[in-house]
Amino acid sequence: MSASLVIANLDVYYGQIHALRGVSIEVEKGRVTTLLGANGAGKTTLLRTISGLLSPRGGSIRLDGEELVGREPHEIVRRGVSQSPEGRQVFPGLSVKENLDLGAYTRSDKVGIKADFDHVLTLWPRLGERLAQRAGTLSGGEQQMLAIARAMMARPKVLLLDEPSLGLAPVIVAGIFETIKAINDGGTTVLLVEQNAHLALKVAHMGYVLETGAIQKCAPAAELLADPSIREAYLGG
Amino acid sequence: MTLFLQQLINGLSLGAIYALIALGYTMVYGTLQLINFAHSEVFMMGAFAAFLFAGAMGWGDGAGVGAAAAVALVAMGSCAILGMTIERIAYRPMRKSTRLNMLITAIGVSIFLQNLALRLWGTNLTFPDLIAKTNWEIAGVNVASNSVMVLGVTLVLMIGLTWLIEKTKIGLAMRAVSHSRETAALMGIPVDRTISFTFALGSALAGAGAFLFLLGAPKVDPQMGAMPGLKAFVAAVLGGIGSVPGAVVGALVLGLCETFVSGYVSSTWRDAVAFCVLIVILLYKPSGLFGKHIVEKV
Numbered sequence: 001m002s003a004s005l006v007i008a009n010l011d012v013y014y015g016q017i018h019a020l021r022g023v024s025i026e027v028e029k030g031r032v033t034t035l036l037g038a039n040g041a042g043k044t045t046l047l048r049t050i051s052g053l054l055s056p057r058g059g060s061i062r063l064d065g066e067e068l069v070g071r072e073p074h075e076i077v078r079r080g081v082s083q084s085p086e087g088r089q090v091f092p093g094l095s096v097k098e099n100l101d102l103g104a105y106t107r108s109d110k111v112g113i114k115a116d117f118d119h120v121l122t123l124w125p126r127l128g129e130r131l132a133q134r135a136g137t138l139s140g141g142e143q144q145m146l147a148i149a150r151a152m153m154a155r156p157k158v159l160l161l162d163e164p165s166l167g168l169a170p171v172i173v174a175g176i177f178e179t180i181k182a183i184n185d186g187g188t189t190v191l192l193v194e195q196n197a198h199l200a201l202k203v204a205h206m207g208y209v210l211e212t213g214a215i216q217k218c219a220p221a222a223e224l225l226a227d228p229s230i231r232e233a234y235l236g237g
Numbered sequence: 238m239t240l241f242l243q244q245l246i247n248g249l250s251l252g253a254i255y256a257l258i259a260l261g262y263t264m265v266y267g268t269l270q271l272i273n274f275a276h277s278e279v280f281m282m283g284a285f286a287a288f289l290f291a292g293a294m295g296w297g298d299g300a301g302v303g304a305a306a307a308v309a310l311v312a313m314g315s316c317a318i319l320g321m322t323i324e325r326i327a328y329r330p331m332r333k334s335t336r337l338n339m340l341i342t343a344i345g346v347s348i349f350l351q352n353l354a355l356r357l358w359g360t361n362l363t364f365p366d367l368i369a370k371t372n373w374e375i376a377g378v379n380v381a382s383n384s385v386m387v388l389g390v391t392l393v394l395m396i397g398l399t400w401l402i403e404k405t406k407i408g409l410a411m412r413a414v415s416h417s418r419e420t421a422a423l424m425g426i427p428v429d430r431t432i433s434f435t436f437a438l439g440s441a442l443a444g445a446g447a448f449l450f451l452l453g454a455p456k457v458d459p460q461m462g463a464m465p466g467l468k469a470f471v472a473a474v475l476g477g478i479g480s481v482p483g484a485v486v487g488a489l490v491l492g493l494c495e496t497f498v499s500g501y502v503s504s505t506w507r508d509a510v511a512f513c514v515l516i517v518i519l520l521y522k523p524s525g526l527f528g529k530h531i532v533e534k535v
């Protein structure tokens with residue numbers, strides 16, 4: 001199985017704070033890779049660095065062999081990495097339709113955009129019923145769906161998801177994980193950041209554990225699910 | 238009644254010019270949260286561009302509508318280029334700095350441009366009456382051709398601007414960037430280019446405003462931007478700075494207040510109106526008439 005996104009020896013700082021310490025991760029093509037870690041471990045920092053919002057001090061991020069470090073965020077989207085950011089970050093004053101249109105900003109293939117638009121609406125019919133509604137008036141769960149749907153509108157090779165379960169009711173979370181699985185079955189590679197380790201490991205093939213900016217463990221998801229130390233730290237014993 | 242209608246037309250055409258300037262303040266504020274004090278000077282430079290271009294073409298009094306249109310387009314284009322240049326050279330390097338530092342930079346640019354114009358071109362130049370002025374008597378009300386032109390051009394520009402912001406891809410990008418530069422970047426929007434475009438657009442509108450202003454007050458001077466710029470700024474605050482429709486409504490209200498006060502009270506109070514409005518709005522509704530109240534669920 002070939003790797004789609006290869007992150008090697010990544011070092012990221014916030015001023016003096018060393019937020020990522022030599023992080024290396026391989027996101028395999030066509031699979032779901034999950035990154036687990038407690039609050040403040042550096043998960044969001046990693047995703048923001050991949051998307052080009054933060055510049056690493058060292059290391060490399062390659063997409064199908066091509067270096068992404070040093071590129072502008074919009075160039076990275078164009079090359080095939082899109083993100084549903086932490087806290088969803090929908091554009092509250094814009095309509096659901098406009099939010100989805102923005103997801104496809106880098107594209108100009110009208111037919112393909114329309115097909116993907118129809119596709120995300122079959123995944124999330126509730127968004128289809130609310131196209132003209134301002135995104136800020138959606139429920140938290142609907143906003144999360146919109147954030148993922150919007151990222152899908154870029155037709156990414158690799159989809160980055162930052163804690164899609166954050167602050168949502170268990171039923172909604174279950175639905176969101178089902179769609180993550182459906183998206184992956186459709187061929188999209190996924191890097192999923194989560195604190196909900198149980199659900200994340202069930203949907204993922206590979207798992208990484210990040211602790212205070214460094215990778216502590218890397219193993220197939222099934223193995224991590226059975227790992228006593230992981231059970232204790234992230235699965236509530 | 239006749240006086241009232243007369244003042245109404247005067248007030249609207251004054252407000253229209255304020256609106257064209259106010260839009261630049263509000264759009265730049267919406268994207269960068271910067272009060273672009275150099276915007277008054279972009280307006281002034283637009284007037285100089287119009288003056289210099291008309292002079293270079295040898296166009297004087299009565300040169301005609303075609304010449305006037307060409308001069309207006311040159312003023313708009315020059316302002317667009319100037320606005321983008323100011324953003325690129327002065328504001329972009331400061332973007333990660335504090336808002337106070339950006340404000341000081343803007344004031345610096347403003348002083349620089351005033352002195353540049355003074356140095357290069359001098360003061361108190363007379364702009365030609367490119368289009369012969371006429372007055373129409375409609376139902377006892379005296380309608381100046383200038384006012385009609387100001388209102389007509391402004392209306393066309395407003396419709397164009399609304400279409401651009403609401404219906405085009407770049408307009409959607411501008412709205413996204415003004416919500417959040419970071420999230421816009423995650424959508425694949427080239428944020429720097431979008432900000433640059435916002436400056437170009439706001440500055441071009443100020444250029445159109447400068448041309449229309451000269452139709453009624455044909456003096457070109459390095460200081461000429463100060464008062465209209467300040468009034469337009471008040472209009473933008475009145476409407477709710479950051480809001481595009483707010484800037485237009487605020488400007489029309491301010492233009493009407495000014496003409497009615499000078500018509501019915503005393504013309505010496507004319508300039509005081511704007512500042513009274515500013516004080517009142519800051520005291521009672523600092524977010525302005527159309528201030529943003531976004532429903533956000535977290």
Ligand SMILES: Nc1ncnc2c1ncn2[C@@H]1O[C@H](COP(=O)(O)OP(=O)(O)OP(=O)(O)O)[C@@H](O)[C@H]1O
Nearest residue numbers: 014017019037038039040041042043044045046195
């Ligand atoms: N802008 C910033 N400036 C300084 N330090 C920061 C900044 N953003 C994050 N940090 C620090 O970097 C570390 C990693 O933060 P990050 O947001 O990546 O964690 P996380 O794993 O996503 O946590 P959470 O699960 O709470 O979202 C934390 O110690 C945090 O305090």
Ligand SMILES: [Mg+2]
Nearest residue numbers: 043044045086
């Ligand atoms: Mg985080």
